[in-house]
Amino acid sequence: MRLQPEIDRRSFLVGAGAVAGALALPRVTLSSSMPPGTDALVLVFLRGGMDGLSLCSPFADPHLDSARPGLAMPRPGQPNGVLYLTGFFGLHPAAAPLLPAYQSGKLLFVHACGSPESTRSHFEAQARMESGAPGSGGFGLPTGWLARHLAAQGGLLRGLFAGDALTRGLTGSAGVLPIRDPAGFRMPGDPASVAARRQVLQAAYRFSGPELAAAADDTFATIDLLGTVDFAGYVPSGGAVYPATPFGSHLKDTAALLKANLGVRAVEIDLHGWDHHTDLGAIGGSFAALTGELAQALAAFRTDLGGGMNGVNVIVMTEFGRRVMPNANQGLDHGRGTCMLLLGGGVSGGRVLTSWPGLAPSQLHDGDLAITIDYRDVLAELLVRRMGCTNVSEVFPGYTPVFRGVTL
Amino acid sequence: MHAAASRTALGGIDRLLSRITYGHEPALRERAHALGHAAFLEEQLHPASLPDPAGDAVVGLFPTLTMTTRQIWLAHGVHGALHVPMVELQTAALLRAALSRRQLHERLVEFWSDHFSIDQADSQSGILKTQDDREVIRAHALSSFPELLRASARSAAMLFSLGNYRSTWQSPNENYGREILELHSLGIGHYTEHDVREAARCLTGWTFRPFSDPSAGAFRFEPSMHDDGPRHLLGLSLPGGLGVQHGVQMIRTLALHPATAERLARKLCRWFHGVEVDSLVTAASTEWAATQGDLRAVLRALLAPQAFAAAPIEVRRTKRPFHFAAGILRALPFQHADPRSLAAELAAMGHRPFHWPAPDGYPDTSAAWVGGLQRRWAFAARLFANQVPGVQLDLGAVFGSAPKSTWARRAARLLRGPSPFPAEVHPIQQYLDASPVPSDALRAETLALTVSAPSFQTY
Incomplete structure (x- = not known):
């Protein structure tokens, strides 16, 4: 079943260019054929440790009910039951908006996946995961895996973080900025004196330290680039309705940005609040609400981009999963294995990719879901096969990724 | 030689001002130059004895700053107007940083507010953070680290935001037990997962009085929630039956641990000098051990004239x-x-x-x-x-x-x-x-x- 017409990336771009006037898109000169491996990446990082056993629940695992007293969700077909994905896994009911993408083969779950870490610290796990060097000790490398990929690519604005302070994953490349509000990213003050004041600042920053000088260069170039897009007047396509939350509006801005074809290769958006030590609220609670927000926003993004999704891949990942056994507060402490989501044109989806380790006590790793797929396998395959990455040994130093067929 | 030394000393005072204040202000600069580096630093290390009408005036602008948690709850919380105490505290933080004469104190308040970070947007924290800011961060920013860590562990805002207030012996919530080791004291690499679990058990029963209580937000130890068995962590053996003392003794051990001393010395050195200077970190850690975590002594080791001589002049750190x-x-x-x-x-x-x-x-x-x-x-x-x-x-x-x-x-x-x-x-x-x-x-x-x-x- 295909819900979206299949249009290749080039025809999407031609189509987008044709309505440039209406959307105030920049003038884009299209080459006769897009180079291979030019997909854009949207990285959604779920901060706090998302419980993969609640999002993509192994309802047929014989040990689920005993391992998760009080927190296991009903089976498919029962009230509040999980939604059928496979004979073994069910999707959290609040994630129902993602079902069409799954059914049309564009959404992949990778389960019992994660970073081979012994740490249960959020910050250590995130830092090492985002630096692309799990198990490296301390807080990993000073630069991020995504930044090292982008550093080898070209372009003025290669990547951006939809927020305030740049994340570890995006630290270490030129042409990457934190931009919470792309509509407001311009030279402030009286339009009549903008050009002259800008010259003053450009002159002043020429004599600053290298870090500030580079940041100023990026800022001026990005002001020019984003000034060509009418974010405030942007109307999503296909009747897409984003949740009225910061996450929803970041995804909406991202859609506008990618449609404008400015050369942005990666956007990171973070969604906080997954650290469910108390009251997981799998059904009708905190976890369900966050999952609903995530699913609605991603579904809207997919509708909005339409055929443009052929050139865009979304990765949803988190630093670790949560412990299998609940604590006294109906919550879950920090765990290990969890699931990743891949959504997009380049994804070989409609399935749950896993080498399921099982939930029997003897199958758990210190009480956690064991990790059988390294998160770097998933990311590296996407970078190499869809994003033109030729420096994967720098992106994930000391690791030889195993391609597991997550891409088409 | 003498001329060069005095030029350095003069430059040193302006450098000191740039490192320990929020920026240029003529009256404070005059004062610093009149007193000299060491005496000015000493004055800043004793904020309570510095009259501060400008800082006091800021407090006067915002009624919730001096309210108890119970008063804030009755005035704003019950009406769902949590933004009132939140925005007042945020604005006051900025204005006190700008206007208070106790500049070093304010720089430390910002430092500790991140070290013991609490997100007001996390439900009850919006009400509880005001008390934490007043009674934990500001009260102890320049006292001793054992007292600061203990005050934070008894703070309703901290016990709430890291979930410890509901942690019981039946199944302890490890969130706070982990962060007190990782973020607030020892740092990564100096404890095991076993220590995390034991720390969480030491702190079971540490909770606070709810908004409905006349003493809302006050610390409360609930023996029925506490795991009163013997505890072993970080080389410390605590017998069973200690009750609240399990947590108290653990916190003191954490606060005085060499790993805590070194980690905080590094963090403070970076905060003020923009870079970790090994000799200063060593000096500050030594003071930590000698004075049982007296923050004034530690800061003297980092900010005295001879410390500035050891720190690289050229480092310019980006302001937040x-x-x-x-x-x-x-x-x-x-x-x-x-x-x-x-x-x-x-x-x-x-x-x-x-x-x-x-x-x-x-x-x-x-x-x-x-x-x-x-x-x-x-x-x-x-x-x-x-x-x-x-x-x-x-x-x-x-x-x-x-x-x-x-x-x-x-x-x-x-x-x-x-x-x-x-x-x-x-x-x-x-x-x-x-x-x-x-x-x-x-x-x-x-x-x-x-x-x-x-x-x-x-x-």
Whole structure:
């Protein structure tokens, strides 16, 4: 079943260019054929440790009910039951908006996946995961895996973080900025004196330290680039309705940005609040609400981009999963294995990719879901096969990724 | 030789000011030069004995700052108006940083507010953080670390935000047990997962009185929730039956542990000097051990004249947006009738106080913040154009009758003190020379350009 017409990336771009006037898109000169491996990446990082056993629940695992007293969700077909994905896994009911993408083969779950870490610290796990060097000790490398990929690519604005302070994953490349509000990213003050004041600042920053000088260069170039897009007047396509939350509006801005074809290769958006030590609220609670927000926003993004999704891949990942056994507060402490989501044109989806380790006590790793797929396998395959990455040994130093067929 | 030494000493005082204050302000600079480095530092290390009418006036602007948790709950919480105490505390933080004479104290309040980070946006924390700010962070910013750590562990805001208030012996919640080891004391690599579990058990039963209680927000130890068995962690053996003393003794051990001393010495060294200087870290850690975590002694080791001689002069550290904004408000005579909109301005720069969503506090690296230049420029433009509601600057009075040909230099002196950067002053003055009419708009642009230039982004 295909819900979206299949249009290749080039025809999407031609189509987008044709309505440039209406959307105030920049003038884009299209080459006769897009180079291979030019997909854009949207990285959604779920901060706090998302419980993969609640999002993509192994309802047929014989040990689920005993391992998760009080927190296991009903089976498919029962009230509040999980939604059928496979004979073994069910999707959290609040994630129902993602079902069409799954059914049309564009959404992949990778389960019992994660970073081979012994740490249960959020910050250590995130830092090492985002630096692309799990198990490296301390807080990993000073630069991020995504930044090292982008550093080898070209372009003025290669990547951006939809927020305030740049994340570890995006630290270490030129042409990457934190931009919470792309509509407001311009030279402030009286339009009549903008050009002259800008010259003053450009002159002043020429004599600053290298870090500030580079940041100023990026800022001026990005002001020019984003000034060509009418974010405030942007109307999503296909009747897409984003949740009225910061996450929803970041995804909406991202859609506008990618449609404008400015050369942005990666956007990171973070969604906080997954650290469910108390009251997981799998059904009708905190976890369900966050999952609903995530699913609605991603579904809207997919509708909005339409055929443009052929050139865009979304990765949803988190630093670790949560412990299998609940604590006294109906919550879950920090765990290990969890699931990743891949959504997009380049994804070989409609399935749950896993080498399921099982939930029997003897199958758990210190009480956690064991990790059988390294998160770097998933990311590296996407970078190499869809994003033109030729420096994967720098992106994930000391690791030889195993391609597991997550891409088409 | 003597001349060179005195030049260094003189430069040292301005360097000291740049490291331990939120920016230039003539009266404090005069005071520092009159007292000299060591005596001025000593004065700043004893904030309680420094009269501070400007800082007190800020407190007077915001009623919730002096309310108990119960009063805040009754006045605002029951009506769902949590934004009132939240915004008041955020705005007060910025104005005290800008206006208080106790500048070192304010710099430490910012430091500890991130070290013991609490996100007001996390439900009850919006009400509880005011008490935590007053009774934990501000009360102990310059006392001893064991007392600070203990106060934080008894703080309702901390017990709530890391979930410890509901942790029981049947199944302890490890969240706070982990973060007190990882974030608040020892740091990564100095404890095991076993220690985390034991720490969580030591702290079971540490909770606080709810809003319905007349002593809402007060610490409460609940024996029925506590795991009173023997505990073994970090080389410490605690017998069973100790009750609240399990946690108390563990916290003292954590606070005085060499790993804690070194980690905090490094963090403080980076905060003030912009870089970790091994000899200063060693000196500060030694003081930590010798004085049982007396923060004044530790800070002397990091900030005394001989410490500045050991720290590299050339390091310029990027200010975070809070520091940037405080530096502007500090340098010029703004009228702030109702300055609460400043909290939204900080949010627009990504740095609303007490709003980092994770317990590790706002990042403290240049790399994290250096990409936010455009938002600083936008804030400066709005502020000096008097477009931030409730905050006004008399632009005419700032420049007086000075001719336009001197404005760029004047603005630099007012905002940065007596060390002009010709590479910045010159292009601004050129811009002014090319603008025919002296107007308030042009005065505002002069000031905005001055604080938008690179030298104002670092300290």
